[in-house]
Amino acid sequence: MISSAPLATAGSISPAPHMGLPIPNSKLGMWLFLGTEIMFFTALIGSYLVLRLGTEPWPADPHWTHIKIAAGATNTFVLILSSYLVVLAHKSILKRQIARTQTALIAAFLLGLVFLGIKAYEYQGKFEHHVIPGQIPETPLQAQEFFLNDVDKASLAWIHQLQPGEESIFKREKDLLKRIEQTEAQNLDEGIIALSDQDLNAAHAALDWRSQIETLHILAASNKLPQTIDPTALNAAPQADSLEQAAVTAGLPGSLAWMKAQPLIGPHADPLHLDASMPHGNLFASLYFLLTGFHAIHVIIGLILFLTVILQGPWLTISSATYLENVGLYWHFVDLVWIFLFPLIYIV
Amino acid sequence: MSATYPAAQTLDHPHEHAHTQANFLTKYVFSTDHKVIGIQFLFTTIFMLFVGGALALCIRWQLAYPWTELPFIGGKLFAAQAGQMTPEFYTMLFTMHGTVMVFLVVIPILAGAFGNYLIPLMIGADDMAFPLLNMLSYWFMWPAIACFALSMYYEGGPAAGWTSYPLLAALPQAAPGSGFAQTLWLLGITFVGISSMMGSINYMTTIINMRAPGMTLFRMPMTIWAMFITAILQAFALPVLTAAGIMLICDRVFHTCFFVPGGITVNNASPTLGSGQPLLWQHLFWFYSHPAVYIMLLPAMGMISDILSTMCRKPLFGYKPMVFSMLAIAGLGFIVWGHHMFISGMNPVMGMAFMVSTVMIALPSAIKTFNWIATIWGGKIVFNTVTLNAIAFVTMFVVGGLSGIFMAAVPVDIYIHDTYFIVAHFHYVLFGATLFGIFAAIQYWFPKMSGRMMNEPLGQIHFLLTFITANGTFFPMHLLGVAGMPRRYADPYIHQYLEHLLPMNQLMTWFAIAMGVSQLLLAFNLVYSFFWGPVAGRNPWNANTLEWQTPSPPPHGNFDHPVVVYRGPYEFSHPDHPDADFWPQTDPA
Amino acid sequence: MSRFWCLFFMSWPLLALYVCWVAPSQGWGFPGNGVSDSLIGQRIDHLFYVILAITTAVFIGTQIAMGYVLWTASSKTNDQPASHVHGSHTLEVIWTVVPAALLLFIAFYQMDVWADFRMKSRQPDTSSGQLVAEVTARQFEWRIRYPQPGKPLDRLPQQGDVFGVNELIVPAGLPVTIHLRTDDVQHSFFLPTLRIKQDAVPGKVIPVWFQVDQPGTYPLLCAELCGWGHYKMGAKLIVLAPEEYKATMAQLATDYALSGAPLNPQQTAQHQVGGTNP
């Protein structure tokens, strides 16, 4: 502190005109705010470390995690570059070179967008492969359940398409079954639904297959797989490339390939869980999205702050220098967080 | 006050008060004036005190007359069950009682109301560093209040206690109220967090950068030191709770698994997926909430230091030790959180480490206690309402603090953890210390806020009744705790070894009801004195600090003359200054 | 009036002390006859009383000091000014060092009991059949799994295991260990008369040991909020003399086998969470 006059002294000391730090309030406030932000990310990163160190084995196989070191490294470089550009912008505004300031800022802004773009690409890869919290089977049994659930959904969706209506899917499905039976038994069509022979056969096959799957599903849930299926093969799922293969080896009637080949069911069979189980995969996905997600939110806020300056265009004046400096501080912080996150998530 | 002063100015806050067309809305509702905001906080939190108190009275009713009709409201709320409350309603009651008292009463009344009102006045600034942020920090309370209120409306209400431990709080199927209500509750906590964060950054900046000329750090009144340290605690501990809260919300809404281990079947729902750690929540929660208990105490400690010194006409004993002990409490406060988790199954060695740090945190508290007593020693005390409440603060804090020592001892905590001993401890520190401190502060600064004195006889009766009833309510809780009565029990008496405690609980309930009624005296006194109290003048207590050197209530911009500080805040009965027993900080002579 | 307030502040500590003094005789003290039913509980009680003695002394000391300063400070006449003292270095040192010593003494005096209760290295050995049961908390009851008599307790349910609900049977006179776990949310295993408590944490198995010499029935409660039925999650700890224990366990095992009970009762039990009154 600037003044340190003794505590209890009478008489007149001429006090310093300004107490406190020789920096503007806004900058001090920004530093303090960043302090709270540091604690926020400390909590997140600390949780990451605690959870990760307490979890054996940690999913680290890039083939499964879809972590792309190259993308992360590029992003690190992108952010550092944009941080530099913000410094440049601040220097320029102090020299009243508004055009230069704006160019540097726009470049930094675009780099921020590049960062988000790469991030989006990474996220998409994860979404495509179902690396999503709460959707990752962790044991072979779960993988099997997930698979069956999905198959169930696919065939239901298909049935739904066969006979659209406002009733619930389940009811409709039963109806359909009944009607198909009726059609077959009476060998007539009363105009309830006009199914071609081909359709009818396909429907039969699908329903048949579905009910088999369903039985299997129920049995699997109660831990009693039928003898006809070799349970060891199913349990070997993690070793096999995918559960689907394991299912084929296990002699499941109809496989994903079979399903996909069916012109009617095929289109619905797309969002199927095919990957083998991954122990602790959900925790991995949770933490990955938590850390990178909150960082991305901060990037977005930073970009909005950039916009508040960029949109002033040529009318920007030196009076915004402190503001720009604060925005820059914030941006450096966002950069710094990433520099911690990158090695922690991508490399270690 | 006639010398010419160098203009009090601050670097980037020039005196431009553009509030020329102040209409009602900008003057009293969306005001950026720290005094208005402080008073808004004060009214809101006092109202919330009654809400929280009403919830407490419902708790007490159930504990005294379990499963009988709840008076007044039972018939309407539980028409189907002859007016008797349900166990999950009881769970909701203490959850919301704790939440309201902690997050909507004590924290905002100390930092929000008194911090806001006093900081600029006591350091000689014309307003906070960021007035707009200040206003937002008040208005962010309301989404929080809305979330909490709404959460009570959803089935069961939030039902995991104010500590909200997962899995109870993480899995919607775990309790009737663990559905949407719990998510709303967590959102409410997040809003409170945002509000406090804005406030604390503002306070720190203001105190660091906007002190009047001559107001060096060691001339700041204890209140300001306390507010400063509290703001530091808030700024650096609260983000952790916010992060934890967000993670818990994610667990609930987005099926992440930070706190949820795999294979847990609750209430016949399908097993959970994941490999999170429920204990992590406890670590994060208490990393915030232990500092939070000091956030709930330090400002009161600071205000009591000022009040005692003024009321005893004597300098504060040991100013610097007082400051450093407060810093020590804040520092140590960050490394003792584990004492809430001794029997949670955490590593026993950590239990030992946390025990040592916890007992050591009693040391700075001891220093403060002894210094307060020494401040009174040799003074010339005026027994008015303010003094009485301040003395009650000290004695009750000693009781609450000493019961903390029992719990800090791990083996003893094995037994008393989660019994009423804990409830006794924290009501002694929270009600006994903090709330009496708040009562003292309200009556001490009321003249400044309103320009009128509070009614003295009414105040003393309120004090007497509150003191007796508070002890009557909370002291027996120690005994209940030792007798093994667990907390958060809707009906302890179904367990045979607790049956005989019913009469004691009934007595406590009647004390609690009397305590509630006594609070109406305070409410009445506030309203009455606001309109009809005797006019106070600038400095009714003959105090030294800056806020008393300006009109009551202070004008917009706070001071009618530039402020320069010449000495510390506690120069009472100074031998070099025989004309008066006080010597204002601004007096150049 | 100031005399009244001085006396007021001096009298309430006396009342508090009086209440504490008569409390045990009124049944407001430790549950039961006031003596813990387990050895470790008695050691905990001892520590409690040590702290009680120290804190009572501190309490009396501070209250006397408070009464004294209030009395003298309110007896000053109008022409006597308050003394102008800013502090005293010596006093600060004294009241820092003395409490510090006391507090550190309190802390280190506790370590032994804590270590005996929780440290792995100090816990009784569980190999010799004294690992008696697995206690699984769930909303809102205690599930007990004993190994088949003569067999060690396995981590996973085994054929021949015996299951019980809300009654934990252990032998007297031996240190026994249970494995504590939970099926759903957190609970806490609380034996008030033994002064023993341990949280059950989802995903963890925590060993808890205790020794009761006197056969009998002791209350077992849940001490961690676990939902609306938290308060009624009571059960019994039944301590039997060793021979009787053996016989009872054998009897239980045969009964259980005869009744053809399922491997794991958890799958058959009906559970409902939701608002009903007791």
Ligand code: HEA
């Ligand atoms: C204002 C709030 C406040 C304050 C100031 C304190 C102060 C202290 N608290 Fe408290 N505490 C709470 C609020 C507070 N607490 C709350 C709300 C909970 C419960 C949360 C929940 O579970 O819901 C809690 C719970 C709690 C626990 C957890 C118990 C459990 O759940 O099992 C523990 C354990 O160590 C503890 C200890 C202490 C200690 C050692 C102090 C010390 O700081 C006290 C120090 C003061 C003194 C000791 C008195 C003065 C000193 C002297 C006169 C000197 C001489 C003394 C000696 C030599 C002994 N507290």
Ligand code: HEA
């Ligand atoms: C500052 C904090 C604070 C304060 C002041 C209080 C005040 C009171 N508390 Fe509080 N209490 C907590 C913080 C606080 N409490 C916390 C954190 C918990 C833990 C929660 C948990 O376990 O999760 C708790 C838990 C708790 C329990 C334990 C519940 C349980 O574990 O089962 C009990 C039981 O007696 C209780 C009682 C009381 C009483 C009687 C008061 C009295 O002082 C209240 C006196 C009454 C008033 C001050 C208001 C008067 C109101 C009226 C006259 C009605 C008029 C109404 C309107 C106008 C709307 N509290």
Ligand code: CUA
């Ligand atoms: Cu189980 Cu509380």
Ligand SMILES: [Cu+2]
């Ligand atoms: Cu604490």
